[in-house]
Amino acid sequence: MPFLYRWSKSIQSALLGPACVLCHAPAPLTQDICADCKAELPWLQAACQHCALALSELAADRVCPDCRKRPLADRAIAALHYRPPADWLVTRLKFGARMPHARLLGDLLAERISAVDSPRPDWLVPVPLHPSNLRKRGFNQAERIARRLAEPLAVPIAVGGIERRLATERQSTLAASARRANVRNAFACDRDLGDAHVAIVDDVVTTGHTARALAACLRHAGARRVDLYAVARA
Ligand SMILES: [Zn+2]
Ligand SMILES: [Zn+2]
Known part of the structure:
Protein backbone atom coordinates (compact mmCIF):
# COMPACT_ATOMS: atom_id res chain seq x y z
CA MET A 1 0.00 0.00 0.00
CA LEU A 41 -6.23 24.26 10.32
CA PRO A 42 -6.24 24.82 14.11
CA TRP A 43 -4.75 28.31 13.85
CA LEU A 44 -3.49 29.71 17.12
CA GLN A 45 -5.09 33.10 17.60
CA ALA A 46 -4.65 34.81 20.97
CA ALA A 47 -1.48 33.57 22.66
CA CYS A 48 1.07 34.59 25.28
CA GLN A 49 3.70 36.75 23.59
CA HIS A 50 6.51 35.12 25.56
CA CYS A 51 5.63 31.40 25.27
CA ALA A 52 2.80 31.19 22.69
CA LEU A 53 0.46 29.47 25.16
CA ALA A 54 -3.14 29.90 24.03
CA LEU A 55 -4.91 32.63 26.00
CA SER A 56 -8.41 33.95 25.97
CA GLU A 57 -9.05 36.88 23.66
CA LEU A 58 -9.72 38.86 26.81
CA ALA A 59 -6.17 38.65 28.15
CA ALA A 60 -5.30 42.18 27.15
CA ASP A 61 -1.55 42.18 27.75
CA ARG A 62 -1.09 38.71 26.23
CA VAL A 63 1.20 37.40 28.95
CA CYS A 64 0.43 34.12 30.74
CA PRO A 65 0.82 33.82 34.55
CA ASP A 66 4.09 31.81 34.23
CA CYS A 67 5.69 34.34 31.88
CA ARG A 68 4.70 37.17 34.18
CA LYS A 69 7.23 35.67 36.60
CA ARG A 70 9.75 34.21 34.19
CA PRO A 71 9.24 34.84 30.46
CA LEU A 72 10.17 31.87 28.30
CA ALA A 73 11.39 33.98 25.35
CA ASP A 74 11.55 37.68 24.52
CA ARG A 75 8.93 37.01 21.85
CA ALA A 76 7.28 33.70 20.98
CA ILE A 77 5.37 33.08 17.77
CA ALA A 78 3.54 29.84 16.96
CA ALA A 79 1.24 29.15 14.03
CA LEU A 80 -1.00 26.31 15.17
CA HIS A 81 -2.49 24.54 18.17
CA TYR A 82 -0.95 21.09 18.54
CA ARG A 83 -4.23 19.43 17.61
CA PRO A 84 -5.37 17.39 14.60
CA PRO A 85 -4.23 17.60 11.90
CA ALA A 86 -1.17 19.59 13.07
CA ASP A 87 -0.07 16.75 15.41
CA TRP A 88 -0.35 14.25 12.56
CA LEU A 89 1.66 16.50 10.20
CA VAL A 90 4.44 16.80 12.81
CA THR A 91 4.55 13.12 13.83
CA ARG A 92 4.57 11.90 10.24
CA LEU A 93 7.43 14.27 9.53
CA LYS A 94 9.46 13.13 12.56
CA PHE A 95 8.79 9.43 12.51
CA GLY A 96 7.80 8.89 8.87
CA ALA A 97 10.25 11.30 7.19
CA ARG A 98 7.48 13.03 5.21
CA MET A 99 9.52 15.95 3.87
CA PRO A 100 6.57 17.73 2.21
CA HIS A 101 5.29 18.16 5.77
CA ALA A 102 8.47 20.04 6.73
CA ARG A 103 7.95 22.28 3.72
CA LEU A 104 4.33 22.94 4.56
CA LEU A 105 4.89 23.47 8.30
CA GLY A 106 7.81 25.81 7.57
CA ASP A 107 5.73 27.79 5.10
CA LEU A 108 2.82 28.12 7.55
CA LEU A 109 5.19 29.32 10.26
CA ALA A 110 6.88 31.78 7.88
CA GLU A 111 3.48 33.23 6.99
CA ARG A 112 2.60 33.63 10.65
CA ILE A 113 5.92 35.28 11.55
CA SER A 114 5.65 37.65 8.57
CA ALA A 115 2.21 38.73 9.78
CA VAL A 116 3.52 39.66 13.24
CA ASP A 117 5.05 43.06 13.83
CA SER A 118 8.29 42.03 15.53
CA PRO A 119 11.94 42.76 14.63
CA ARG A 120 13.67 40.05 12.59
CA PRO A 121 16.44 38.11 14.34
CA ASP A 122 20.04 38.00 13.12
CA TRP A 123 20.08 34.19 13.24
CA LEU A 124 17.70 31.24 13.30
CA VAL A 125 18.72 28.49 15.74
CA PRO A 126 16.93 25.18 15.06
CA VAL A 127 16.74 23.10 18.26
CA PRO A 128 19.60 20.63 17.79
CA LEU A 129 19.05 16.89 18.03
CA HIS A 130 21.44 14.72 20.01
CA PRO A 131 23.88 13.07 17.54
CA SER A 132 22.48 9.61 18.35
CA ASN A 133 18.95 10.75 17.54
CA LEU A 134 20.17 12.51 14.42
CA ARG A 135 21.85 9.31 13.26
CA LYS A 136 18.72 7.30 13.89
CA ARG A 137 16.35 9.74 12.20
CA GLY A 138 18.67 10.91 9.46
CA PHE A 139 17.52 14.54 9.68
CA ASN A 140 16.58 17.19 12.20
CA GLN A 141 12.96 18.25 11.70
CA ALA A 142 13.55 21.64 13.35
CA GLU A 143 16.39 22.31 10.93
CA ARG A 144 14.21 21.34 7.94
CA ILE A 145 11.52 23.71 9.14
CA ALA A 146 14.08 26.48 9.70
CA ARG A 147 15.30 26.06 6.12
CA ARG A 148 11.84 27.08 4.90
CA LEU A 149 11.96 30.21 7.07
CA ALA A 150 15.42 31.41 6.10
CA GLU A 151 14.54 32.67 2.63
CA PRO A 152 11.17 34.38 3.12
CA LEU A 153 12.37 36.02 6.35
CA ALA A 154 15.85 36.72 4.94
CA VAL A 155 17.47 35.40 8.13
CA PRO A 156 20.37 32.90 7.99
CA ILE A 157 20.52 29.68 10.01
CA ALA A 158 23.28 29.54 12.64
CA VAL A 159 25.31 26.50 11.65
CA GLY A 160 27.65 24.73 14.06
CA GLY A 161 28.74 25.37 17.61
CA ILE A 162 25.36 24.69 19.21
CA GLU A 163 24.96 21.12 20.37
CA ARG A 164 22.67 18.88 22.29
CA ARG A 165 24.66 16.99 24.88
CA LEU A 166 21.87 14.83 26.27
CA ALA A 167 19.46 12.67 24.34
CA THR A 168 16.35 14.18 25.89
CA GLU A 169 13.95 13.62 23.02
CA ARG A 170 11.97 10.80 24.55
CA GLN A 171 11.20 12.10 27.95
CA SER A 172 7.43 11.98 27.83
CA THR A 173 7.54 9.12 30.36
CA LEU A 174 9.44 11.17 32.95
CA ALA A 175 7.78 13.15 35.71
CA ALA A 176 7.81 16.93 35.28
CA SER A 177 10.58 17.53 37.83
CA ALA A 178 12.77 14.84 36.28
CA ARG A 179 12.20 16.38 32.85
CA ARG A 180 13.32 19.78 34.05
CA ALA A 181 16.51 18.36 35.57
CA ASN A 182 17.04 16.33 32.43
CA VAL A 183 17.03 19.31 30.05
CA ARG A 184 18.75 21.88 32.24
CA ASN A 185 22.20 21.06 30.93
CA ALA A 186 21.04 19.58 27.69
CA PHE A 187 22.73 22.11 25.41
CA ALA A 188 26.22 23.47 24.84
CA CYS A 189 26.96 26.60 22.85
CA ASP A 190 30.53 26.87 21.72
CA ARG A 191 30.28 30.09 19.75
CA ASP A 192 30.25 33.75 20.57
CA LEU A 193 26.83 35.15 19.74
CA GLY A 194 28.20 38.66 20.24
CA ASP A 195 25.08 40.59 21.24
CA ALA A 196 22.98 38.99 18.51
CA HIS A 197 19.22 38.69 18.36
CA VAL A 198 18.46 35.00 17.74
CA ALA A 199 15.28 32.97 17.26
CA ILE A 200 14.99 29.35 18.33
CA VAL A 201 13.06 27.26 15.79
CA ASP A 202 11.18 24.13 16.89
CA ASP A 203 8.38 21.94 15.61
CA VAL A 204 6.32 21.76 18.81
CA VAL A 205 6.55 23.50 22.17
CA THR A 206 4.95 21.46 24.95
CA THR A 207 6.28 22.22 28.44
CA GLY A 208 8.77 24.80 27.19
CA HIS A 209 11.61 23.20 29.16
CA THR A 210 13.66 22.46 26.06
CA ALA A 211 13.26 25.98 24.69
CA ARG A 212 14.06 27.46 28.09
CA ALA A 213 17.26 25.42 28.42
CA LEU A 214 18.39 26.34 24.91
CA ALA A 215 17.51 30.00 25.45
CA ALA A 216 19.60 30.08 28.64
CA CYS A 217 22.50 28.52 26.78
CA LEU A 218 22.23 31.09 23.95
CA ARG A 219 22.05 33.99 26.39
CA HIS A 220 25.09 32.63 28.17
CA ALA A 221 26.89 32.69 24.79
CA GLY A 222 26.11 36.38 24.42
CA ALA A 223 22.70 36.56 22.75
CA ARG A 224 21.02 39.84 23.61
CA ARG A 225 17.54 38.73 22.66
CA VAL A 226 16.11 35.22 22.22
CA ASP A 227 12.82 34.70 20.39
CA LEU A 228 11.02 31.41 19.87
CA TYR A 229 9.38 30.32 16.62
CA ALA A 230 7.37 27.09 16.79
CA VAL A 231 5.04 25.53 14.29
CA ALA A 232 2.68 24.31 17.00
CA ARG A 233 1.98 24.91 20.68
CA ALA A 234 0.56 22.20 22.88
ZN1 LIG B 1 -6.91 19.71 1.25
ZN1 LIG C 1 3.66 32.59 28.56
Whole structure:
Protein backbone atom coordinates (compact mmCIF):
# COMPACT_ATOMS: atom_id res chain seq x y z
CA MET A 1 0.00 0.00 0.00
CA PRO A 2 2.70 2.59 0.81
CA PHE A 3 4.37 1.77 -2.49
CA LEU A 4 1.10 2.06 -4.38
CA TYR A 5 0.34 5.28 -2.55
CA ARG A 6 3.70 6.83 -3.45
CA TRP A 7 3.39 5.61 -7.02
CA SER A 8 -0.09 7.04 -7.47
CA LYS A 9 1.02 10.27 -5.78
CA SER A 10 3.93 10.73 -8.15
CA ILE A 11 1.74 10.03 -11.20
CA GLN A 12 -0.80 12.47 -9.84
CA SER A 13 1.73 15.23 -9.26
CA ALA A 14 3.27 14.67 -12.69
CA LEU A 15 -0.13 14.97 -14.35
CA LEU A 16 -1.99 17.38 -12.13
CA GLY A 17 0.64 19.30 -10.19
CA PRO A 18 0.97 19.36 -6.41
CA ALA A 19 -1.66 17.76 -4.18
CA CYS A 20 -2.83 18.74 -0.71
CA VAL A 21 -1.02 16.63 1.94
CA LEU A 22 -4.28 16.37 3.89
CA CYS A 23 -7.02 15.62 1.34
CA HIS A 24 -5.02 15.02 -1.88
CA ALA A 25 -7.06 17.60 -3.80
CA PRO A 26 -5.02 19.76 -6.19
CA ALA A 27 -3.06 22.37 -4.23
CA PRO A 28 -1.59 25.71 -5.33
CA LEU A 29 1.81 25.36 -7.04
CA THR A 30 3.57 27.13 -4.21
CA GLN A 31 2.04 25.17 -1.33
CA ASP A 32 1.35 21.62 -0.21
CA ILE A 33 -2.15 22.30 1.09
CA CYS A 34 -5.45 23.23 -0.57
CA ALA A 35 -7.29 26.42 0.41
CA ASP A 36 -10.09 24.56 2.22
CA CYS A 37 -7.79 22.46 4.41
CA LYS A 38 -5.64 25.52 5.11
CA ALA A 39 -8.65 27.49 6.33
CA GLU A 40 -9.64 24.63 8.64
CA LEU A 41 -6.23 24.26 10.32
CA PRO A 42 -6.24 24.82 14.11
CA TRP A 43 -4.75 28.31 13.85
CA LEU A 44 -3.49 29.71 17.12
CA GLN A 45 -5.09 33.10 17.60
CA ALA A 46 -4.65 34.81 20.97
CA ALA A 47 -1.48 33.57 22.66
CA CYS A 48 1.07 34.59 25.28
CA GLN A 49 3.70 36.75 23.59
CA HIS A 50 6.51 35.12 25.56
CA CYS A 51 5.63 31.40 25.27
CA ALA A 52 2.80 31.19 22.69
CA LEU A 53 0.46 29.47 25.16
CA ALA A 54 -3.14 29.90 24.03
CA LEU A 55 -4.91 32.63 26.00
CA SER A 56 -8.41 33.95 25.97
CA GLU A 57 -9.05 36.88 23.66
CA LEU A 58 -9.72 38.86 26.81
CA ALA A 59 -6.17 38.65 28.15
CA ALA A 60 -5.30 42.18 27.15
CA ASP A 61 -1.55 42.18 27.75
CA ARG A 62 -1.09 38.71 26.23
CA VAL A 63 1.20 37.40 28.95
CA CYS A 64 0.43 34.12 30.74
CA PRO A 65 0.82 33.82 34.55
CA ASP A 66 4.09 31.81 34.23
CA CYS A 67 5.69 34.34 31.88
CA ARG A 68 4.70 37.17 34.18
CA LYS A 69 7.23 35.67 36.60
CA ARG A 70 9.75 34.21 34.19
CA PRO A 71 9.24 34.84 30.46
CA LEU A 72 10.17 31.87 28.30
CA ALA A 73 11.39 33.98 25.35
CA ASP A 74 11.55 37.68 24.52
CA ARG A 75 8.93 37.01 21.85
CA ALA A 76 7.28 33.70 20.98
CA ILE A 77 5.37 33.08 17.77
CA ALA A 78 3.54 29.84 16.96
CA ALA A 79 1.24 29.15 14.03
CA LEU A 80 -1.00 26.31 15.17
CA HIS A 81 -2.49 24.54 18.17
CA TYR A 82 -0.95 21.09 18.54
CA ARG A 83 -4.23 19.43 17.61
CA PRO A 84 -5.37 17.39 14.60
CA PRO A 85 -4.23 17.60 11.90
CA ALA A 86 -1.17 19.59 13.07
CA ASP A 87 -0.07 16.75 15.41
CA TRP A 88 -0.35 14.25 12.56
CA LEU A 89 1.66 16.50 10.20
CA VAL A 90 4.44 16.80 12.81
CA THR A 91 4.55 13.12 13.83
CA ARG A 92 4.57 11.90 10.24
CA LEU A 93 7.43 14.27 9.53
CA LYS A 94 9.46 13.13 12.56
CA PHE A 95 8.79 9.43 12.51
CA GLY A 96 7.80 8.89 8.87
CA ALA A 97 10.25 11.30 7.19
CA ARG A 98 7.48 13.03 5.21
CA MET A 99 9.52 15.95 3.87
CA PRO A 100 6.57 17.73 2.21
CA HIS A 101 5.29 18.16 5.77
CA ALA A 102 8.47 20.04 6.73
CA ARG A 103 7.95 22.28 3.72
CA LEU A 104 4.33 22.94 4.56
CA LEU A 105 4.89 23.47 8.30
CA GLY A 106 7.81 25.81 7.57
CA ASP A 107 5.73 27.79 5.10
CA LEU A 108 2.82 28.12 7.55
CA LEU A 109 5.19 29.32 10.26
CA ALA A 110 6.88 31.78 7.88
CA GLU A 111 3.48 33.23 6.99
CA ARG A 112 2.60 33.63 10.65
CA ILE A 113 5.92 35.28 11.55
CA SER A 114 5.65 37.65 8.57
CA ALA A 115 2.21 38.73 9.78
CA VAL A 116 3.52 39.66 13.24
CA ASP A 117 5.05 43.06 13.83
CA SER A 118 8.29 42.03 15.53
CA PRO A 119 11.94 42.76 14.63
CA ARG A 120 13.67 40.05 12.59
CA PRO A 121 16.44 38.11 14.34
CA ASP A 122 20.04 38.00 13.12
CA TRP A 123 20.08 34.19 13.24
CA LEU A 124 17.70 31.24 13.30
CA VAL A 125 18.72 28.49 15.74
CA PRO A 126 16.93 25.18 15.06
CA VAL A 127 16.74 23.10 18.26
CA PRO A 128 19.60 20.63 17.79
CA LEU A 129 19.05 16.89 18.03
CA HIS A 130 21.44 14.72 20.01
CA PRO A 131 23.88 13.07 17.54
CA SER A 132 22.48 9.61 18.35
CA ASN A 133 18.95 10.75 17.54
CA LEU A 134 20.17 12.51 14.42
CA ARG A 135 21.85 9.31 13.26
CA LYS A 136 18.72 7.30 13.89
CA ARG A 137 16.35 9.74 12.20
CA GLY A 138 18.67 10.91 9.46
CA PHE A 139 17.52 14.54 9.68
CA ASN A 140 16.58 17.19 12.20
CA GLN A 141 12.96 18.25 11.70
CA ALA A 142 13.55 21.64 13.35
CA GLU A 143 16.39 22.31 10.93
CA ARG A 144 14.21 21.34 7.94
CA ILE A 145 11.52 23.71 9.14
CA ALA A 146 14.08 26.48 9.70
CA ARG A 147 15.30 26.06 6.12
CA ARG A 148 11.84 27.08 4.90
CA LEU A 149 11.96 30.21 7.07
CA ALA A 150 15.42 31.41 6.10
CA GLU A 151 14.54 32.67 2.63
CA PRO A 152 11.17 34.38 3.12
CA LEU A 153 12.37 36.02 6.35
CA ALA A 154 15.85 36.72 4.94
CA VAL A 155 17.47 35.40 8.13
CA PRO A 156 20.37 32.90 7.99
CA ILE A 157 20.52 29.68 10.01
CA ALA A 158 23.28 29.54 12.64
CA VAL A 159 25.31 26.50 11.65
CA GLY A 160 27.65 24.73 14.06
CA GLY A 161 28.74 25.37 17.61
CA ILE A 162 25.36 24.69 19.21
CA GLU A 163 24.96 21.12 20.37
CA ARG A 164 22.67 18.88 22.29
CA ARG A 165 24.66 16.99 24.88
CA LEU A 166 21.87 14.83 26.27
CA ALA A 167 19.46 12.67 24.34
CA THR A 168 16.35 14.18 25.89
CA GLU A 169 13.95 13.62 23.02
CA ARG A 170 11.97 10.80 24.55
CA GLN A 171 11.20 12.10 27.95
CA SER A 172 7.43 11.98 27.83
CA THR A 173 7.54 9.12 30.36
CA LEU A 174 9.44 11.17 32.95
CA ALA A 175 7.78 13.15 35.71
CA ALA A 176 7.81 16.93 35.28
CA SER A 177 10.58 17.53 37.83
CA ALA A 178 12.77 14.84 36.28
CA ARG A 179 12.20 16.38 32.85
CA ARG A 180 13.32 19.78 34.05
CA ALA A 181 16.51 18.36 35.57
CA ASN A 182 17.04 16.33 32.43
CA VAL A 183 17.03 19.31 30.05
CA ARG A 184 18.75 21.88 32.24
CA ASN A 185 22.20 21.06 30.93
CA ALA A 186 21.04 19.58 27.69
CA PHE A 187 22.73 22.11 25.41
CA ALA A 188 26.22 23.47 24.84
CA CYS A 189 26.96 26.60 22.85
CA ASP A 190 30.53 26.87 21.72
CA ARG A 191 30.28 30.09 19.75
CA ASP A 192 30.25 33.75 20.57
CA LEU A 193 26.83 35.15 19.74
CA GLY A 194 28.20 38.66 20.24
CA ASP A 195 25.08 40.59 21.24
CA ALA A 196 22.98 38.99 18.51
CA HIS A 197 19.22 38.69 18.36
CA VAL A 198 18.46 35.00 17.74
CA ALA A 199 15.28 32.97 17.26
CA ILE A 200 14.99 29.35 18.33
CA VAL A 201 13.06 27.26 15.79
CA ASP A 202 11.18 24.13 16.89
CA ASP A 203 8.38 21.94 15.61
CA VAL A 204 6.32 21.76 18.81
CA VAL A 205 6.55 23.50 22.17
CA THR A 206 4.95 21.46 24.95
CA THR A 207 6.28 22.22 28.44
CA GLY A 208 8.77 24.80 27.19
CA HIS A 209 11.61 23.20 29.16
CA THR A 210 13.66 22.46 26.06
CA ALA A 211 13.26 25.98 24.69
CA ARG A 212 14.06 27.46 28.09
CA ALA A 213 17.26 25.42 28.42
CA LEU A 214 18.39 26.34 24.91
CA ALA A 215 17.51 30.00 25.45
CA ALA A 216 19.60 30.08 28.64
CA CYS A 217 22.50 28.52 26.78
CA LEU A 218 22.23 31.09 23.95
CA ARG A 219 22.05 33.99 26.39
CA HIS A 220 25.09 32.63 28.17
CA ALA A 221 26.89 32.69 24.79
CA GLY A 222 26.11 36.38 24.42
CA ALA A 223 22.70 36.56 22.75
CA ARG A 224 21.02 39.84 23.61
CA ARG A 225 17.54 38.73 22.66
CA VAL A 226 16.11 35.22 22.22
CA ASP A 227 12.82 34.70 20.39
CA LEU A 228 11.02 31.41 19.87
CA TYR A 229 9.38 30.32 16.62
CA ALA A 230 7.37 27.09 16.79
CA VAL A 231 5.04 25.53 14.29
CA ALA A 232 2.68 24.31 17.00
CA ARG A 233 1.98 24.91 20.68
CA ALA A 234 0.56 22.20 22.88
ZN1 LIG B 1 -6.91 19.71 1.25
ZN1 LIG C 1 3.66 32.59 28.56
